[in-house]
Amino acid sequence: MFEVAELGQAVDKREFEARVPELRIGLLQAQQALLGADFPVIILVSGVDGAGKGDTVNLLNEWMDPRYLRTFAFGEPSDEERERPEYWRYWRALPPTGHVGLYVGSWYSDPIAQRVHDRLNDTELDSHLLRIKTFERELADDGALIIKFWLHLSKAGQKQRLKALAANPETAWRVTPQDRKHLKLYDHFRRVAERTLRETSTGEAPWTIVEGSDARYRALTIGQHILDRIRERLARGHERCRAGSAATPALKKTLLNALDLSLTLPKKEYKQELNRLQNRVSLLSRHAREQKISTILVFEGWDAAGKGGIIRRIVPAMDARSYQVIPIAAPTDEERAHHYLWRFWRHIPRAGFVTVYDRSWYGRVLVERIEGFAGDDEWMRAYAEINDFEEQLTDSGIVLMKYWIHISKEEQLARFQAREQIPWKQHKITEEDYRNREKWDHYEHAVNDMVERTSTEYAPWTLVEGNDKRYARVKALKVYCERLERALDEGD
Numbered sequence: 001m002f003e004v005a006e007l008g009q010a011v012d013k014r015e016f017e018a019r020v021p022e023l024r025i026g027l028l029q030a031q032q033a034l035l036g037a038d039f040p041v042i043i044l045v046s047g048v049d050g051a052g053k054g055d056t057v058n059l060l061n062e063w064m065d066p067r068y069l070r071t072f073a074f075g076e077p078s079d080e081e082r083e084r085p086e087y088w089r090y091w092r093a094l095p096p097t098g099h100v101g102l103y104v105g106s107w108y109s110d111p112i113a114q115r116v117h118d119r120l121n122d123t124e125l126d127s128h129l130l131r132i133k134t135f136e137r138e139l140a141d142d143g144a145l146i147i148k149f150w151l152h153l154s155k156a157g158q159k160q161r162l163k164a165l166a167a168n169p170e171t172a173w174r175v176t177p178q179d180r181k182h183l184k185l186y187d188h189f190r191r192v193a194e195r196t197l198r199e200t201s202t203g204e205a206p207w208t209i210v211e212g213s214d215a216r217y218r219a220l221t222i223g224q225h226i227l228d229r230i231r232e233r234l235a236r237g238h239e240r241c242r243a244g245s246a247a248t249p250a251l252k253k254t255l256l257n258a259l260d261l262s263l264t265l266p267k268k269e270y271k272q273e274l275n276r277l278q279n280r281v282s283l284l285s286r287h288a289r290e291q292k293i294s295t296i297l298v299f300e301g302w303d304a305a306g307k308g309g310i311i312r313r314i315v316p317a318m319d320a321r322s323y324q325v326i327p328i329a330a331p332t333d334e335e336r337a338h339h340y341l342w343r344f345w346r347h348i349p350r351a352g353f354v355t356v357y358d359r360s361w362y363g364r365v366l367v368e369r370i371e372g373f374a375g376d377d378e379w380m381r382a383y384a385e386i387n388d389f390e391e392q393l394t395d396s397g398i399v400l401m402k403y404w405i406h407i408s409k410e411e412q413l414a415r416f417q418a419r420e421q422i423p424w425k426q427h428k429i430t431e432e433d434y435r436n437r438e439k440w441d442h443y444e445h446a447v448n449d450m451v452e453r454t455s456t457e458y459a460p461w462t463l464v465e466g467n468d469k470r471y472a473r474v475k476a477l478k479v480y481c482e483r484l485e486r487a488l489d490e491g492d
Contacts, residue, residue: 001195001408002209005152009221010214024063024222030230031065032135033098037234039143040095041340043102043226044147046109047151048189051212051231052159056151057104059219060226069100074109083292091345092269092336094139096337108196115192125192127340129199131392134361138385140204142339142378148205149222150197155186161213254448256406260469270470274313277477281317284484285354289322291491292351294398295484298360301405302443303433305466310405310476310483311356323354334382340364340382341389348393361386365450370442383453394458399487402459403476404447405466409440 026106034041043060046051057071072093081089087107091409095101111128120128136146153161162183182189201207210221217329265273278359288295297314299307315323326347341361364382368374374382393400407415416433419425436443455461462479466472 002154002190005209005211006154006157006211007211009211009217011216011220013216016216016220019220023220023227026227026231027064028225030070030227030234033234034230035068035098036102038097039145039227040097041100041145041147041230042095043100043106044106044108044140044146044148045151045222046106046149047210047212048153048158048186048193049182050158050165051151051153053104053151054174055215056149056218056222057102060223063223064100068098069102070095071104072107074103074107075274083294083396084348084399085392087131087392088345088348089390090135091339092183092340094144094338096334097391098337106291107135108200112189112192112196116182116189122195123197126199129196130201133202134388136200136202136205138388138491139339144207144339146230147226148201148207149225150193150207150209151218152209153212155183155190157213158183158186177321195455196421199448203244212258214357223450253446254446255463256404256444258464259406259465260409261406261408263465263471264468265471265474266374267470267489270474271458273474274477277315277481278313279339280481281477281484284290284481284488285318285322287488288399288484289352290318290339291488293353293484293487293491294349295354296349296393296398296400297354297356297480298400298402299356299405300360300362300366300403300469301464301466302412303436304412305405305407305430306469306472307358307403307405309469310403310464310473311358313473314477314480315356315427316417323356324349325356325358326358328359341385344389348398351397361389362450362454365454366443366446368437369446383450386454387456387459390454390456390459397491399484400459401462401480402455403462403464403479404451405464405472405476407466409437412437413466433454 045056047053061069061071074089074093077089080103090107091099111120111125114128115122115125140146162175162179165171197207197209208225210218212218245481260275285295297311299311301307311325314402315325324347331343344357346363347355347357364374364386365379369379390400414428419429432464451461451463462476464472
């Protein structure tokens with residue numbers, strides 16, 4: 001695979017100086033055009049030690065407009081990063097639409113290093129590479145232009161490069177004991193790199209191998225390739241699938257209308273159970289904090305189903321310093337400029353903490369689907385994207401609870417009318433709430449699809465019968481206690 005990058009490619013100084021001005025102008029013009037585009041550019045610079053990764057990144061920062069380019073270098077994860085799922089730090093570093101993200105050291109660095117040092121076997125490496133391909137496919141499906149460079153040196157070339165750096169007092173600091181150790185592992189590193197590039201060079205995110213021995217050749221090749229890819233993408237555009245074309249077949253029976261909404265709980269029993277369960281939550285949440293077990297609670301349901309009431313019965317039982325409640329409304333301009341999952345990754349709790357989402361990423365397959373805010377291709381692939389997202393959360397040890405609070409259409413209308421009569425609740429009711437009732441059957445079908453496709457063994461849905469608020473609150477608390485207690489027992 002790397003033979004083509006060991007041919008001794010070089011560019012003389014005269015040719016380099018003649019081509020650079022036009023290339024720099026082209027890159028700056030492409031960046032200006034990119035500002036009006038609906039996709040970001042993600043550039044990865046990886047490769048052999050000494051092949052010029054750092055020099056390349058510095059040069060691109062010099063040639064391009066730094067106002068619309070951010071550079072990220074991922075080293076060892078911080079304590080904050082270690083206490084969250086592995087990809088949390090990568091999602092947070094994604095550029096918004098119209099901007100460029102430049103990465104030296106990326107999601108490839110750790111799996112390659114782990115395999116080179118035999119802390120992973122080939123099967124485990126392939127598992128990491130599958131995760132990478134899924135991540136990059138999700139970004140590309142959402143529109144991102146992914147450009148990946150692998151800077152290569154032969155074994156002799158790497159040895160010569162490190163020797164030259166070490167001999168120069170101004171660059172000697174760049175040669176570390178780890179670099180010398182890696183030189184001894186070159187053959188193994190090359191095999192791992194070949195396997196990695198072969199498995200992850202895909203149609204949506206192909207690798208470009210660049211010979212790194214000549215700095216001028218390397219710079220011109222990378223700069224021109226970036227310019228060509230951005231220009232090609234701007235010319236092609238990002239055509240999103242037309243929204244709302246998928247028909248909603250009628251279902252005689254759904255998971256929701258199979259629920260028994262007549263279930264109730266007497267007031268006296270409710271008070272006793274509420275007190276008992278809140279005490280239980282208080283105790284379990286303290287143990288979870290001590291054991292560094294995080295929890296994410298997701299609440300979905302009909303308008304006026306009682307989500308807020310349940311949340312207000314759960315969080316007072318916990319230390320206010322240990323949780324945050326995230327109400328999800330229409331995305332902001334900043335959020336719209338990123339992948340739809342980006343804003344949810346931002347709020348993933350640290351180890352031992354709790355995040356409560358009042359509505360969530362499921363808006364993609366509910367309101368965005370029904371109201372036509374997402375194209376058919378976008379919401380249909382979202383089921384797999386959500387399952388992958390939730391698997392990453394639970395694989396990292398997070399307890400993920402998902403509730404759908406269900407009420408009847410008649411009960412919803414009664415609650416709407418009651419809200420209109422209560423001064424401090426009138427702000428909760430809008431004309432949009434009434435309009436949404438006209439699409440009740442469409443939403444019910446979408447919820448049925450959602451539960452069917454995203455209720456997994458690692459993140460099952462809990463359907464809560466919500467016509468009686470007391471019953472719904474107690475059931476939600478009880479299920480939470482049972483799940484948290486099981487996680488604590490598994491952690492012992």
